[in-house]
Amino acid sequence: MGAAQGPVTSGEETAAVMRRVASRLLERVPELAGRLLAELRSTEDAYRRVPEHEHRRDLERGFRTGISAMLQPWSERRDLAVATETAAKRAEQGVPLDSLLRGYRLATQITWEAMVDVLMADHPGEATALLRGAERIWQGVDRQAVVAADSYRRRENELRSRNTERAQALLDALLEGRADTTVVRDAAAALEVPQFGRYLVVAIRPEPSRPKEADRPAEAGGLRLLWRARPDCDLVVVWLADRDPEEALRAVEPLLAGGAGVSPVAEGLPELCEARRHAMVALRTCRGAETVHLDDRLPAALAASQPDLAERLVEVVLRPILDLDPPERETLLITLTRWLDCDGSVARTAAALYCHRNTVFNRIRRIETLTGRSPDRPREVLELALALDAYRITGAG
Template identity: 65%
Template structure:
């Protein structure tokens, strides 16, 4: 009847007073509510089964207690949002998925609501209609707690991700610098997501040869680890069963060059040697070349011992270098072109746009100055090494 409806309707102050009294009484049931939630989550959520039961029960009782107490506490006294954020951060650290955490909030809300309805129906039967007035307040509080939980979870998740990335970078640096023992290697394999005893290539790149997204971290079946350095990037490529030549072919289009590539490296413990060899290969690069060390061993020998390389240049090419620049550059360019074309005078003349006799004349001039002829294999090796050493020294 209309009159009865008017009599049952509670004013806001009356609703608030009832909420306080109900909340105080519900505090006695917090352990039971926490037990119901714990049972439900451990039955259906794998992440909650592996966590310590005592810790979960403690956290759930604290959360239920703070959430219920918020109904009668002053805003300055409330800790429900703070506890929600802190608990969510711990779940993030423990690897509980966010979906599982939010499912826990939905279950906790239902358990709290059922407990409140039962208490009002049992102890305040004449005030059952007030539940509708209290619902909005309860859902608002739950929303605030859930938002705080999601924020706390994601903040800690981002922090953990950042720390994990920083640790992975530090471990990779230790491997590349040769500062890793077997324990570090084992930890690095887990942190970097690569096998401890896999097959790798190490690629040394100058700063202009890479960008944060080039090459990608995954390229086909390859896994590419990047370590930025002041003198360029070092890329560690886990072959994942791929042939080294095929891996390099897939990687090459992603690098504008220059870059030096190590020989095949077996296991993470060999990455420091791989870095050294890749850097040596890089030092032999011309312009945007991508060079395998094994394809540049003579030049690598020259750059590995600058003192001997300088002596080699002076001994073999000294008389040529002492000429006036125009003649010097012409002879060096002719010699370089001839060596690149396997000693073919015809192809050298075509490349230089001159007559074959002109090439012969220049070669005789080189032989007269150096005492070495490109036609003699041993002399050709010395001339080639000296020319490489001169070029790599900036000549």
């Protein structure tokens, strides 16, 4: 004879028992929610950001919809919509996803324990019904957790994008001089930098091969970097903290290929507008792919910041040279450039140009004859140097 077997519970009987258990659990929703509330708020600091009355209300709603959905067809379940809504809210409140999913695990544990208590008290001979219903319970909880995680990540991405756009708008306000005290305070919080820290602003020539703004590094060599792309140049604000400006620039320089102008140190966010203007002027004095400080190019910066006067200076000082045939014009301009770079040394200029000293001397005298500016008079040499800078910067001629 075979071993004795207990009564086999049919699917209909299982469903009937589970409906009765669910009805009893619905009566205990405030108790179940209270248990979960106490556990989460005592072990998860993140949940303390959620007002307690709101947290309790959401937990009761979650238990109620979850228990009611146990025996509903998948197409009629409202627990998934509730899970989606609650997860998005938690993302906005800054509750980590791990904490959210732990809440689902604890809720499942509390629900299961309560179901066992009800079944053993009211239907002691129907343990099979609980076992048969368990699979559906776990499937339901798993689906809730999946849609909750998906909703959380979507909202988190939306919030990150929104925060990024706001931070960029605040940075624009600082760089363009549209920031009052409130904007400065908000910008410091959004950009995660101090209001009165030390900053450099670097203006960089736009390069098609340079990564898009969103793909550029937020730090280099331990320095915080804030990027903004503009039609005429790219800008990067470097928070120096306690670093030496020259040391900081060496760490950032690998990102600056293509020519860059560097502002003097700005002592706080309110000074970024002036620093931006200085960096952009310094950039206009660049010769090729070099990085220059404004303070090292002040005479050229004067020409760059006053284009109308710069054009007039070119016209008055260099016009006789610019009217020459192109080969002779370029020869004299290159010779003048090298002579100024070599501090007026004919020998060093000749070495730089691979020509004889007498050739350089004759060209300098030719420049003197054409312009009326003598290389022996410092003031007139200064005019030649400024006019040459202005010619490069403005393209006048």
